[in-house]
Amino acid sequence: MMKVKTPTKGKIKRALEKRAPKLVETGKKTLILQGTKTSGVLNSVLTEIYHLKKGSAVRYTRKNDNVRPFESGGETSLEFFSLKTDCSIFVFGSHAKKRPNNLVIGRMYDHHIYDLVEVGVENFKSMExxxxxxxxxxxxxSKPFIVFVGEGFENVEELKHLKEVLLDLLRGEVVESLNIAGIDRAYVCTAVSSNRVFLTHCALRLKRSGTIVPRMELVEVGPSMDLVMRRHRLPNEGLRKEAMKTSIDKPKKKEKNVSQDAIQGKIGKIYIPDQKVGDMKVINKSKGVKRERREAKLNRDGHGPASKKWKESS
Structure with missing residues (x-):
C-alpha cells in the first residue's frame, strides 16, 4: 500500500487547501498548449486567447507528442499538466491535413477529462x-459581457455543448454584483448555422443618452474567428451527477412564537410567568415606612419605652 504523507509545514498546507475542491469555485485557470504540428494561424489564435485571459492562464509553447485528447491513452499527459498547473480548463491546438487549424477545448473534473469540444478555426482576424x-x-x-445570438444554441445539441464550454472559458470568476462602469468588453457568439459559430471580441463605449443609464456602443477590437463544429464528447451521467453535487443547505431552525403578517410583518409573542408577589421578601428601607414608625412612637401615651430624645432631655 502507498503511504500517504500529511504536510507538516504551514505553507504546504495552505497550498494544498487552495487546490482542494471547493463548493463555491473561484476563477478557473486555463491551460493553453499545442500538439506536434501547428500552423501560423493556430499559433496566433492560442497567443490571442492567452492575452485575453492573462493572469488566469498558463501557456506552454513546446510541442507535445503524447497529448491526443480524443484517443485512449492520449489523455495521461494532459491530466498530468492539469494537476501540475492546477488548471481546470484547457485549450489544445493541432494542425493536420484531415483537420486543419484544429482547436480542442475541454474541461477537467478532479484533474481528469470531463468533456471535450473540437472546432476548426476559419476566417481568423487578430487584434492587430x-x-x-x-x-x-x-x-x-475586467469582467466581460457574453452574448449568445441564434436559435442554434437552444435547439442544436452540439451548439448547446459549445455554449457551456465557451461560457466557462470566457467568463472568469463568478461574482454576485457588478459595477457597470467597470465593464468594458463583450464577447459576441452568433450561431450562423447548425455547425458554425462566429465569435468576436468587442470593446464597450459609453455615451450620453439623456438619462441616468448611458448608451453603449460596440467597437470590434478583435480577435474574431469562425468556429466550425467537428467532434464533441459529453460526460457520462454518473460523472455529471458527481461533478454537479452541491452542499445540502441546512434547514432554518424554526423560530418559536414568531409569525408573519402581511401588514405588520414579523410578529412575536413573549410569555411572562406569573409573578408571586405574596412570596416575595420586601425590604423595609423606604422612607415612608420609617416615617410611619416615627409617628407611631410619638403618639404613644407613655406605654412602652420612651424616645431617645426624651431620655437625653430628662
Whole structure:
C-alpha cells in the first residue's frame, strides 16, 4: 500500500487547501498548449486567447507528442499538466491535413477529462488587424459581457455543448454584483448555422443618452474567428451527477412564537410567568415606612419605652 504523507509545514498546507475542491469555485485557470504540428494561424489564435485571459492562464509553447485528447491513452499527459498547473480548463491546438487549424477545448473534473469540444478555426482576424481608439481598449482582468445570438444554441445539441464550454472559458470568476462602469468588453457568439459559430471580441463605449443609464456602443477590437463544429464528447451521467453535487443547505431552525403578517410583518409573542408577589421578601428601607414608625412612637401615651430624645432631655 502507498503511504500517504500529511504536510507538516504551514505553507504546504495552505497550498494544498487552495487546490482542494471547493463548493463555491473561484476563477478557473486555463491551460493553453499545442500538439506536434501547428500552423501560423493556430499559433496566433492560442497567443490571442492567452492575452485575453492573462493572469488566469498558463501557456506552454513546446510541442507535445503524447497529448491526443480524443484517443485512449492520449489523455495521461494532459491530466498530468492539469494537476501540475492546477488548471481546470484547457485549450489544445493541432494542425493536420484531415483537420486543419484544429482547436480542442475541454474541461477537467478532479484533474481528469470531463468533456471535450473540437472546432476548426476559419476566417481568423487578430487584434492587430483592427484600427480603433486605444483609449477604449479593454483592461486586463475586467469582467466581460457574453452574448449568445441564434436559435442554434437552444435547439442544436452540439451548439448547446459549445455554449457551456465557451461560457466557462470566457467568463472568469463568478461574482454576485457588478459595477457597470467597470465593464468594458463583450464577447459576441452568433450561431450562423447548425455547425458554425462566429465569435468576436468587442470593446464597450459609453455615451450620453439623456438619462441616468448611458448608451453603449460596440467597437470590434478583435480577435474574431469562425468556429466550425467537428467532434464533441459529453460526460457520462454518473460523472455529471458527481461533478454537479452541491452542499445540502441546512434547514432554518424554526423560530418559536414568531409569525408573519402581511401588514405588520414579523410578529412575536413573549410569555411572562406569573409573578408571586405574596412570596416575595420586601425590604423595609423606604422612607415612608420609617416615617410611619416615627409617628407611631410619638403618639404613644407613655406605654412602652420612651424616645431617645426624651431620655437625653430628662
Amino acid at each position: 488587424s483592427y484600427s480603433y481608439d486605444k483609449k477604449i481598449s479593454p483592461r486586463i482582468g
